Amino acid sequence: MGEEHSNGSNGSHRPLIPEIKFTKLFINGEFVDSVKERTFETIDPRNGEVIAKIAEGDKEDVDLAVRAAREAFDHGPWPRMSGYERGRIMSKLADLLDENVEDIAALEALDAGKLFAVLKEGDIPSSASMIRYYAGAADKIHGEVLKMSRGLHGITLREPVGVVGHIIPWNFPTIMFFIKVAPALAAGCTMVVKPAEQTPLTALYYANLAKQAGVPDGVINVVTGFGPTAGAAISRHMDIDMVSFTGSTEVGRLIMEAAAKSNLKRVSLELGGKSPLIIFDDADIDKAAGLALVGSFYNKGEICVAGSRVYVQEGIYEEFEKKLIEKAKGWTVGDPFDPSSLQGPQVDKKQFERVLSYIEQGIREGGNLLIGGNSLGSKGYYIQPTIFTNVNEDMAIVKEEIFGPVMSLMKFKTVDEAIRRANNTTYGLVAGVVTRDIDIANKVSRSIRAGVVWVNCYFAFENDAPFGGYKMSGNGKDSGMDGLHKYLETKSVVTPIYDSPWL
Template structure:
């Protein structure tokens, strides 16, 4: 396993001073009411980056009060769509101007590859913001053809104050997947970023104010899920919650929303996605895609195609080439341009992944590659591949959220469809084949929200993204995402001389 510079003192970029560590409420950075803070940790080294204000229920109350005032009496929901678009475009421009610092924050806070952040994560976040900025002045209702002597039309109005709870694996992307359509719709909001990765969210809050987004429209409360997150979900003055995270926490979010003001909830939850390789596939392409599906972002992917089903005719060749490629992947400091895989986000996740690897060994799977921590400090794990995996093994059933792949052999199309669907999740699936009939048959048969054929992780701002079954409901991205933040109001009036007068 190639290991390079992980946990070393060598730096490939200058780490910026951490500028924003307080809560952002009503356009100002403020301490938490209780004065508590928590540590955000650099997963490259396990060292403290900064102490961040720890928001609690009282701080959420203040943030919601600011968001409610901004929605009920402020300009944002009342601005012409073209004016919201102009401000959102300026916001996007400011992010581009600060791209290196933002990519650095996500690298030191979440262990994400700096080069990928510069080339993909931050630019795609910017384009998501611009995409919804372009939609802000195109939100229209419909004129209805009624069956009686009535004239009617619909209005699409902002839903109100939104609570966004975002995960730690893609802190910038997830911030804008949620905030952008809500802004375009005219909503105000309280954002709780994951406690593991709060730094970029606070920086985005600062840039939003510079762009001219009015005070109270975007509020950021950093803190923990059981306190700040729970307060958002149960708050009587929040009109909608959008959550991305684990299925277990998603249940709690729904319960809290139902027990409060019955607010609508959208959930993008866990996954255990099947990646299916058929005999006619090009093995080089298939192995590259399999590694992408499981090892990208050090396996911290809700869509990870970590159940890799390979048809028996090419199975042996696939395993050989996959092992060769996995052993060449460089694990190390995410600022090193040669590195393909950085550290897991924190010690808890690091230990969780290692425990799953031990489960695989104990339950009889064969360790093909990896399986160990690497480096002297930090939370680095070797890319790990198991063969001889059975469908009922823990590593084949549960979401690991780390660089661990399970290889499973199959014979027929019917068999792999049945086995692929035998999961409580339904977020994504991958298919590698040159046969159009196979691609069509399998893609229509797999119960998942997104299917990728001869590609993987093909997420795009134009394409709705969300799951089936216990992977949640509601769509992020695409124009479908706007629907989550809009009410439809019907208005009817009688036509002159109608019997309704």
């Protein structure tokens, strides 16, 4: 364990920051240097200081990782184990997350600027639960018996798709790792994982835990590096059978293009969002304001489902705005290790500057800055929670995904207007509806073009519920049984029946 950091303002002690043990690539069960022996720095967003130097993987390293994964799939035990055996090993991995939750939470808070308390109580236990969910599904992968005509008997087999490339984002490093790795493991796949260059530390830590749990060598390989090099090599690799990506729509296009130009590998994309939260006149204003605040500013706005377009019906708008300002003033921005903080720093300087540039653009385009709009402190990447009014769907801050703590607050009159404006976007990831009227809830839920609609709640994720978007928010689903089935191929096996004309 490393140095103990004290919480200077009140004398309490912050969690122990774990020693950074794993900084190399993880290929075929071993931590190794990159072929070119290059490294890059991962940065602490609290202060801009270097945490560690990480091995920088490139095409040659991806080739080695894919070779290990291909050997493990074609000749290794993992795809040939019973689902029960795979499930037992996965359950051990979940146990190891629980046993190391404090170290993992500190590591990710340090690397991503995420709140330590939320990681410890939320992201990491949720990820362990997700592993157990798919561990329980591993021995329930069944085909069907087909009632065929003309004297034929048919069955379907569900088989693992093969070697999978997982490319994961920086905003939820742990959850995104396991939302992809866990179902792929349950299906019997082997894989190469490329974590985001901003947040590589926990992915390498999980590779070590997987080995401890008994996952055979070559099944999980982790190549740290950059998107245009390591990520691109995964996307176009001829021996990778599928790519699962979460990130921006722009990069999603590149991945789909690379997959099409190589071996037409299967592609699953969970991309950007610009989600509407629609609040009707009959809503509980206090609760609705709380949902809007959390929906926009949770995880410092670095979340693809942020409800950053908030539409409020005109009958309660003025009262709602006052309540929202009141709550926003109590939204504490600070060190992610401080238990009183509700928002930590943006993940890195680039994202920090991107968010601030959107705020400046919103002001230039005529938006009214209701609250916030500035950076905080002399070091680190902290930004005030920011709310704009006097905006419309043609403005960049309303139209484009910012990935920061910026909300656009707008007024509407009728249900049909709310639906029309909510759908006036290229995205379609999620939407929120706040109303006590079941008829309104049903109409809006069925009318909005989004993969998930939350009614009188927000961020209501659960292992059972498939998650994925419409339109430019991507294709394919994570979570639920859909999240497992995408890693499976369906094979039909047909045989003639005795005395059939085929004999």
